[in-house]
Amino acid sequence: MLLIQHIDEVEIPELIQLSKKSLGEGYLTIDYFKKVVFSERYYSWKIVDEKNGLIAFLVAYKTSFEEVYEKTGNRNVTEKMEIPLYCLDTMVVETSYRRKGLGKRLINEAIQSLGEGSHYIMYTWKQGEKINMQGIAEFFQFYPLKEYNGFWEKGCVNGEFKCPAKIEKCVCSMVLYYR
Numbered sequence: 001m002l003l004i005q006h007i008d009e010v011e012i013p014e015l016i017q018l019s020k021k022s023l024g025e026g027y028l029t030i031d032y033f034k035k036v037v038f039s040e041r042y043y044s045w046k047i048v049d050e051k052n053g054l055i056a057f058l059v060a061y062k063t064s065f066e067e068v069y070e071k072t073g074n075r076n077v078t079e080k081m082e083i084p085l086y087c088l089d090t091m092v093v094e095t096s097y098r099r100k101g102l103g104k105r106l107i108n109e110a111i112q113s114l115g116e117g118s119h120y121i122m123y124t125w126k127q128g129e130k131i132n133m134q135g136i137a138e139f140f141q142f143y144p145l146k147e148y149n150g151f152w153e154k155g156c157v158n159g160e161f162k163c164p165a166k167i168e169k170c171v172c173s174m175v176l177y178y179r
Ligand SMILES: CC(C)(COP(=O)(O)OP(=O)(O)OC[C@H]1O[C@@H](n2cnc3c(N)ncnc32)[C@H](O)[C@@H]1OP(=O)(O)O)[C@@H](O)C(=O)NCCC(=O)NCCS
Pocket: 022, 023, 089, 090, 091, 092, 093, 094, 097, 098, 099, 100, 101, 102, 103, 104, 105, 125, 132, 133, 134, 135, 136
């Protein structure tokens, strides 16, 4: 049986282990979970398989159009400042459980909790022609606002994390989705 619950601090090592394989070594750190995910404006959900333990998680946070503007310089999103805006930040599903609708289940849980009427963004990861969250974004009727080349380049080049896609230089871009 699969259960959706909130993440607990004691699960940080398991969460890091789960994210390492998919997002690269060092991308999600102990500090990210301790200082960021368990701070006030953050929300998180996990899926637990009663047999196998933690198999998926999603982290979201309350943001603002100003913050998106700061990160991206995209003026299009500064217009509706009064509407609650959340960023669906990080989601990982254990490899053997993928494409069974768990990612959709987590996003649905977040939207139900944070409000159907709220607005949402996702900073999605594009490698070549592949966008990691494209199917899910389209399913939930997000639309792509803009692509940003080199969005993660600084951290990637500085070796802040080990990107699984990097060959000699940073090759990924970010596609900003909005709904
Ligand atoms: C992205 C991710 C969370 C999706 O989880 P999931 O449980 O497989 O998602 P779902 O089963 O709900 O699938 C949702 C849709 O996404 C798309 N999708 C999922 N996996 C895909 C794949 N490997 N290739 C292409 N599309 C895919 C499909 O459109 C799918 O719908 P469909 O199965 O009806 O065709 C999972 O693949 C993952 O953990 N990836 C690595 C980490 C990552 O990139 N996280 C996202 C950003 S932090």
